[in-house]
Amino acid sequence: MIKIENLTKAYKAKGKTIKVLDDVSLEVKKGEVYGIIGRSGAGKSTLLKCLNLLEKPDTGNVIVDGIDLAKISKKELRLARQQIGVIFQHFNLLSSKTIFDNVALPLKLQGNHSKEETKAAVDEMLKLVGLTEFAHKYPSSLSGGQKQRVGIARALITKPKLLLSDEATSALDPQTTASILDLLLEINETLGITIVLITHEIEVVRKICDKVAVIDAGKIIEEGKAFDVLMHPKEPLTRKLIIEETSDMYLEQVRHFYKFEKNSGKHILLLSFVGETTYQPILNTIARQTDLDFSILRGELDRIKKMPFGQLLIEFNGDHNSLGKACEIMQGMGVHYEILH
Amino acid sequence: MALAAINDILGTLDWSEINQATLDTLFMLGFAVLFSTIIGIPVGLLLFLTNKGGILQNRLVYSLLSFVVNVLRSIPFIILLIVMIPTTTFLVGTSLGAKGTIPPLVVGAFPFFARLVENSLKEIEKGIFHMAESCGATTWQIIWHILLPEIMPSLVASITVTAIALVSYTAMAGAVGGGGLGDLAIRYGYQRFETEVMITTVVLMVIMVQVIQFLGDFLVKIIRKK
Ligand SMILES: Nc1ncnc2c1ncn2[C@@H]1O[C@H](COP(=O)(O)OP(=O)(O)OP(=O)(O)O)[C@@H](O)[C@H]1O
């Protein structure tokens, strides 16, 4: 669906050039929900703008649906853009137009749609986002979540194959965020639209992304299935994003707490279970086959997109040999573990 | 008694002349507002679009246009009236009367109005342009379907402000043979000391300003209601 190859983009400001995108390559397959996450100023918005060529990359190719966007005429680019829906952090609705007319705008800009056609299409979209009764209201009377629904309806009215989202939920409270994410997921599943979304909230990735790329200082530092990246982040920054954003500071606290307990025979492990392994009596098995004692410090069950997973923070008591044996058992059962202390 | 006195004064006035002068002023005002709007909107749009960050960003066009607008705005209206006499004669065949006043009125008012338009446009959120471009809109479509509807309330408010400024410009034009209420006020009030006529013209102009302001506010309210 999307293929980005060796994208670079630099801005000149006051004689200095800043590289905003540095040799970025990535591929998004049809029907995927692809997340791009990074800190503020990492180059996320710039990257997204390159996907419909609102920003012209200095070098590299942007191929969307088989078309190299940099190589086509202005007119063709306009047509190509009509096939790419975009939603924005601040909604960008027109205050002078009704909800109906806001949603109808892209069709109006395309021309060649009859009044009846437009009405049917807008009604369908408003139904999809659950705002049928609001058709003749103005944006100023809507809540943030409702405004974003209008934004989504507007982005989808031209039946695009691709939807781009720049921090679509960043201006919304957690509950509204959840409902918008559900809506995006529904759109992805029922309409088969590929979604590329930008966020700085790991929660968004956790909820709806199939794949994720972590961008920092214009470079993609980690990329892969959302589940893998979230469960086993390789880069320190990714780990930091995950820990900070979920406010799971407890790992840090645990490390701190046990820092002075050297050679006490205490070992702290973080165990991660995925799918079937969640239901195996792993701790029992370890206690029976080794002479380790254990106590559970903390446990949680969650899901990443639709995949359930569990995490347990365990304190084992015993010598290193027993610990080694326990690790073997865990490996054998497909449980991922990480020794924190 | 006061009423009788007012009646007295009103009775002595030459109403046919006052009526004619009022009509002349309204005529000047109407056309001056019309042409200032017709010229001011595109100039304001061009100023905004060619400015830094605009979708037609062009430093040369912007600087040039901005310079011309500033120069025109800094010329006192009474001077403009005189400087423009040849141009006015060329455009409408005379530099006298209501007709001969319209060109300088327009030249005096449209730069001011254009700046008001430019400022209204600056209020529009930058994101709207991203949205429009993402939809594949052309520049014309952005102007027609997005910018003009978005600034409509402030456009009406700006036209109101300009029209009110033009009321006093028309009075000034009277000084150099422009006709209308200003002309009347100067001829009777200043040159012949017929204070009643002068007061009447002033009252009429105050009423005019009030009516314009009321209509403008009313229209803005209707548009904003949406
Ligand atoms: N038009 C521009 N001119 C100069 N520098 C720019 C321009 N646009 C962006 N930048 C710079 O490029 C860098 C990346 O900007 P970008 O908007 O892509 O970041 P971001 O990851 O979206 O950040 P945020 O999360 O804050 O939205 C920033 O350092 C920014 O200052």
Ligand SMILES: [Mg+2]
């Ligand atoms: Mg951004």
